[in-house]
Amino acid sequence: MATGKKSANTGIPTHYECSLHGLLANDHEPQLRTRLEALCGDTESAHHELHHEISCIPCVETPVGPHRREDHMLRLRIELDPKDPLNSNKATSNICLLGHPEPRSGRGASVRPAIFAQVFSGNAPQFLSLLGYKHNFEFVRKGYWFLYRNTFKVIVSQINRLERQGDVQSAQLIDPQASWIVQITADALNQEQVPRTCEQLEEVKALFDDYVELVVVDHAYLENRIPYS
Template sequence: MAAGKKHVSTAIPTRYECSLHGLLATAQEPQLRTRLEALCGDTTAAHRELHHEIACVPCVETPAGPLRREDHMLRLRIELDPDDPGDADRAANTVCFLGPPEPRSGRGASVRPVVYAQVFSGNAPQFLSLLGYRFHSEFVRKGYWFLYRGAFKVIVSQVYRLAEEGNVHSAEPVDPAGSWLVQVAADATGQEQVPRVCEQLDELKALFGDHVELVVVDHAFLENKITYSH
């Protein structure tokens, strides 16, 4: 009797991002940076970053009804050289899917499923177009980051809008007061590690309490919903 074939699942395991967020006044940024240098043992300059993020939505709107809940926004994250933003050859392109955040309370951090897929060659915007997506909106994030305990990325950045579509040189600050966003995020992890990672993030709040209040953002503000015209 012939042996039956054993089915092997090729599904990509779901990974989760756990994070905390805070808002920092301009005058407090130097003190926070000094604190991060002490905590992370970074004797050199912080890791600079310049990201151009493009949100894309399906080219064809799903008819009104329950199937619309299955529509997802995709993001193209373009990591640019801060010293030469126009150098396309040095840009790193990543397609990002940020799933719906957990609505449950009691967690020490915001939790949502994520998928990151790096585009190693070719035209990344054209790739998204072939997937059936079109441009929706964009922004630029400028700042720096530190790695704490080899697992938690602390990102301190400012957000800019683009006066001219696609032109990062036309970036203008969203907040004229120059406030900074602080995000502490753990590497995408499996579901079984989420409770422990959330506990660790909750413990980190005390390390930054003198400079910025890190909070669990209401899940409604992290939704990745697509707003259709009708």
């Protein structure tokens, strides 16, 4: 059964994800990690990042027309134990709905609404199938993350494709140069908090200027549209 914490006013667990992204060359990663350890604590402050993410789309395609815009892609994010990745009892699953990003160019960060519902028991992929969704694509994200000022999550990771569907052990790096993706995210609990959260992200961004260029991703790349063929 999938459930999520409901907000007091709307009953919908929606928040706004504010983020910046950058691409880091493999040989610069140790310097960035040292910087993060200095800002966030010692080496024990780092948390392992091992996520298997599965994108799902509706089994039945909505006919061409205005109602097609109401179709959404759902993501199943499975957080695995790096020391025992095949043990499903140690995995945590969340169904994610990422809304369309704000197209406003004046923001200092990418902003999009997000809803998360944790799957506490049962078979999460089967649950999505019962909701009328099917497998679209998947990938594995490996790396680590730090929490800065208990607010800003700094994720340093590499994206892997799966040679065999559903087989995490078949993961292979997508980028032959083994580059790292750096992502800083902060959550705004409502729209009123978004401007201040974006301003704070710009301030945090300056702490990493000597290591990686963090930018606002073009909203077109973050659109949550269904890739109907």
